[in-house]
Amino acid sequence: MEKILDGKAFANLLGQNLKEKVKKLKDEGITPHFCVINIGDDPASKIYVRTKKRRAEKMGIIQDIYQMPADTKQEEALALIDKLNADPAINGLMVQLPAPKQIDADALLERIDPNKDVDGLTPANIGHLWMGNHFVEPATAEGIIALLKHYEIPLEGKNVVIIGRSNIVGKPLAALMLEQNATVTIAHSRTKNLGEITKKADVLVSATGQAFLVKADMVKDGAVVVDVGMNHVDGKLVGDVDFDKVKEKTSYITPVPGGVGPLTVQFLMEAVVKLTRRQNK
Numbered sequence: 225m226e227k228i229l230d231g232k233a234f235a236n237l238l239g240q241n242l243k244e245k246v247k248k249l250k251d252e253g254i255t256p257h258f259c260v261i262n263i264g265d266d267p268a269s270k271i272y273v274r275t276k277k278r279r280a281e282k283m284g285i286i287q288d289i290y291q292m293p294a295d296t297k298q299e300e301a302l303a304l305i306d307k308l309n310a311d312p313a314i315n316g317l318m319v320q321l322p323a324p325k326q327i328d329a330d331a332l333l334e335r336i337d338p339n340k341d342v343d344g345l346t347p348a349n350i351g352h353l354w355m356g357n358h359f360v361e362p363a364t365a366e367g368i369i370a371l372l373k374h375y376e377i378p379l380e381g382k383n384v385v386i387i388g389r390s391n392i393v394g395k396p397l398a399a400l401m402l403e404q405n406a407t408v409t410i411a412h413s414r415t416k417n418l419g420e421i422t423k424k425a426d427v428l429v430s431a432t433g434q435a436f437l438v439k440a441d442m443v444k445d446g447a448v449v450v451d452v453g454m455n456h457v458d459g460k461l462v463g464d465v466d467f468d469k470v471k472e473k474t475s476y477i478t479p480v481p482g483g484v485g486p487l488t489v490q491f492l493m494e495a496v497v498k499l500t501r502r503q504n505k
């Protein structure tokens with residue numbers, strides 16, 4: 225029954241358009257330039273940062289990586305953010321998450337200039353998101369909304385269940401789904417009778433980091449399933465969804481890899497370009 229929501233193909237389609245936008249900026253003498261601050265040695269983070277760098281190069285965007293040691297002090301990270309905020313040559317910055325435990329990551333996010341906030345995770349921009357006057361949105365959530373729109377999957381009046389309440393995915397996605405007039409439920413690790421709740425979902429999104437959490441008996445026939453999970457199992461990348469069994473019940477489903485991940489990266493690039501344009505009006 226399933227139809228695959230091909231995030232990778234859609235990201236590439238968007239990429240062609242974005243390259244043109246970057247070219248236009250370059251004709252005006254402006255090259256979008258952003259920085260990723262990565263603190264510590266998380267192996268997954270290092271891969272993500274490199275994936276972004278490749279994508280940035282492809283788009284014609286400059287990405288600097290500031291790799292900081294695992295024992296970086298809060299003040300050192302704050303000082304770097306201050307420096308990048310103040311540098312007019314830098315259009316955007318982001319702090320790769322998770323950060324080591326001595327770091328107060330929320331305080332770092334709070335320090336980022338909202339006008340340079342590629343991730344849309346500063347308190348100001350989260351406020352804008354919930355008020356409905358946002359100009360930069362967290363990339364994963366934005367990517368999911370765009371993907372469903374691209375496949376002409378309506379959200380108005382639909383029951384959307386999101387598993388996961390992170391600041392980076394679950395909460396911002398709930399805001400954007402509400403904006404699309406969906407009825408939104410957020411489930412999480414303390415939710416009781418998860419399967420009963422997910423079975424009511426017309427659109428089910430999982431963003432937990434728990435492999436095989438979403439089983440076929442938790443999914444309504446004909447549902448749309450979006451898998452945000454990135455889990456390494458036996459050296460293989462899998463999502464949160466028991467894909468082979470769940471796909472038999474869905475009308476549409478995102479694969480991992482090749483689903484939401486490439487859209488996250490693409491929409492980070494879109495944010496860099498959007499911020500750059502806004503700074504050069």
Ligand SMILES: Nc1nc(=O)c2c([nH]1)NC[C@@H]1CN(c3ccc(C(=O)N[C@@H](CCC(=O)O)C(=O)O)cc3)C=[N+]21
Nearest residue numbers: 272275318319320321322343481482483485486488489
């Ligand atoms: N401040 C911050 N912003 C983020 O946007 C952010 C972050 N921290 N921390 C970690 C998560 C995770 N994330 C992904 C990036 C690329 C893929 C991606 O490219 N995935 C590919 C393939 C990955 C592979 O093959 O290893 C795919 O799903 O097809 C996935 C996930 C960004 N994140």
